[in-house]
Amino acid sequence: MLDFSLTPDQEALKARARKFALEEVLPVAAYYDEKDEMPMEVLKKAFDAGIMNADIPEAYGGKGNGLIESALVTEELAAACPGLATSIFDSSLGVEPILLSENETLKRRYLPKIAGSFKLVCFATSEPGMGSDVAGIRCKAEKRGDDYILNGTKYWITNGGAADYMTVFATTDPGKGHEGICAFLVDRNWEGVSVGKKIPKMGQRCSNTAGLNFRNVRIPADNVLAPPGKGFVMAMKTFARTRPIIGSFGVGAARSAMEFALEYAKKRKAFGAPIQNFQAIQFKLAEMYQKIETARLLTWKAAWDADNGTEPEVNASIAKFYATEAALEVVDEAMQICAGYGYTRMFPVEKLYRDIRLLRIYEGTSEIQRIIVAGHLLTKYRPVMPPLADLPLHREEDPLSPGFGEEGKAPWRCRMCGHVHYGEEAPEECPYCFFPKSAFRRS
Numbered sequence: 001m002l003d004f005s006l007t008p009d010q011e012a013l014k015a016r017a018r019k020f021a022l023e024e025v026l027p028v029a030a031y032y033d034e035k036d037e038m039p040m041e042v043l044k045k046a047f048d049a050g051i052m053n054a055d056i057p058e059a060y061g062g063k064g065n066g067l068i069e070s071a072l073v074t075e076e077l078a079a080a081c082p083g084l085a086t087s088i089f090d091s092s093l094g095v096e097p098i099l100l101s102e103n104e105t106l107k108r109r110y111l112p113k114i115a116g117s118f119k120l121v122c123f124a125t126s127e128p129g130m131g132s133d134v135a136g137i138r139c140k141a142e143k144r145g146d147d148y149i150l151n152g153t154k155y156w157i158t159n160g161g162a163a164d165y166m167t168v169f170a171t172t173d174p175g176k177g178h179e180g181i182c183a184f185l186v187d188r189n190w191e192g193v194s195v196g197k198k199i200p201k202m203g204q205r206c207s208n209t210a211g212l213n214f215r216n217v218r219i220p221a222d223n224v225l226a227p228p229g230k231g232f233v234m235a236m237k238t239f240a241r242t243r244p245i246i247g248s249f250g251v252g253a254a255r256s257a258m259e260f261a262l263e264y265a266k267k268r269k270a271f272g273a274p275i276q277n278f279q280a281i282q283f284k285l286a287e288m289y290q291k292i293e294t295a296r297l298l299t300w301k302a303a304w305d306a307d308n309g310t311e312p313e314v315n316a317s318i319a320k321f322y323a324t325e326a327a328l329e330v331v332d333e334a335m336q337i338c339a340g341y342g343y344t345r346m347f348p349v350e351k352l353y354r355d356i357r358l359l360r361i362y363e364g365t366s367e368i369q370r371i372i373v374a375g376h377l378l379t380k381y382r383p384v385m386p387p388l389a390d391l392p393l394h395r396e397e398d399p400l401s402p403g404f405g406e407e408g409k410a411p412w413r414c415r416m417c418g419h420v421h422y423g424e425e426a427p428e429e430c431p432y433c434f435f436p437k438s439a440f441r442r443s
């Protein structure tokens with residue numbers, strides 16, 4: 001059964017998120033972007049409205065939302081401000097390794113706190129010297145008795161300057177690659193934890209990004225999220241669940257940009273007519289809408305996969321790179337339609353443009369998504385079609401080759417170019433590609 005309809009609860013959640021986006025996010029977005037500041041009170045309101053940290057299971061005191069719910073909420077928030085949407089969603093990214101952890105004691109201790117009161121959790125794999133190559137982490141975790149001592153620096157950490165808790169990925173031995181990767185839940189107030197200055201950015205200036213430094217930070221054994229050897233898989237599984245939602249950022253931002261362009265196209269006149277009358281503009285709008293609808297389908301499919309127990313990794317990557325690249329194309333076209341005004345800071349398209357450029361970079365670049373999808377195709381994908389050498393032959397005749405069906409004549413297929421020769425044996429040489437007899441195999 002295929003069903004794209006939302007449940008009454010999902011419709012209500014979407015309406016709540018839309019109301020929050022229009023009333024609490026949109027009015028402050030441009031202001032905080034100019035100020036380059038993250039408004040903590042908006043995050044607190046999002047938590048109070050039940051649209052932040054809402055994916056913690058009910059067993060731990062949470063709302064138990066799935067990824068579809070997260071996609072619905074994020075599309076609405078990102079439509080109003082991708083930067084604030086990042087700040088709000090980032091806590092789910094930080095919580096994900098806790099949800100994936102096998103450390104039940106830690107889950108029971110932290111998840112009810114995060115579900116029940118306003119807490120931010122950030123996620124830290126990236127470092128000054130690495131981002132894509134998670135197995136190349138240098139932040140060092142040294143075992144001391146049952147505890148670990150953490151030393152190193154994390155960089156680009158969203159909400160790094162505001163989070164109460166940090167899910168930090170480290171290595172026991174940089175020489176071991178992914179085998180050495182482990183993960184910990186770190187309390188911001190522990191001795192030896194420090195936060196760097198806010199990193200100035202091109203866009204998403206309503207979200208906080210900072211470096212984190214750990215100097216001889218003692219991590220109690222209870223705070224191990226993943227022991228050495230299990231941290232890499234945990235990071236990959238986290239991304240597989242959060243990448244569809246980055247797709248939703250693209251859907252929301254692109255939707256806004258299209259709506260601003262649509263309104264402008266109706267009002268703006270050139271050569272004596274509203275520009276909406278020009279087919280060049282209509283085609284742009286049609287393609288923008290097509291990309292938004294396609295992107296939403298892909299993100300929902302990947303989110304649905306995750307919610308229904310299907311391994312979401314490949315569809316998550318497809319959704320992420322399609323939706324985020326489509327968003328950039330849509331916002332670019334929206335700017336083209338709004339033209340000079342679109343390029344100004346008084347029109348909202350310019351901010352969307354700056355904000356969404358990041359989507360192709362964080363949580364795995366577009367290149368990394370392509371590597372994942374290509375890797376799947378090359379190693380796991382099971383084709384339906386037979387290989388060229390085994391293509392079935394027409395049962396009654398072969399217009400390309402004489403000799404079909406004649407007594408004693410068997411089909412011989414050239415493995416290089418696909419030519420089928422009928423004969424008692426293979427020809428000395430292929431008449432098409434000149435490969436020798438040895439290239440032929442009996443079909």
Ligand SMILES: Cc1cc2nc3c(=O)[nH]c(=O)nc-3n(C[C@H](O)[C@H](O)[C@H](O)COP(=O)(O)OP(=O)(O)OC[C@H]3O[C@@H](n4cnc5c(N)ncnc54)[C@H](O)[C@@H]3O)c2cc1C
Nearest residue numbers: 123124125126130131132156157158361362363364365367
């Ligand atoms: C605003 C912002 C917020 C962020 N938030 C967080 C956060 O909360 N937590 C966190 O851990 N990280 C965060 N990041 C880091 C982000 O995930 C990384 O920037 C991203 O993964 C890319 O890593 P990099 O910048 O080190 O680029 P690199 O990995 O150095 O890559 C440089 C370029 O080479 C390409 N490349 C790399 N490897 C390959 C390959 N094998 N084949 C082909 N091309 C390749 C990349 O695609 C890219 O184009 C954030 C980044 C930014 C800018």
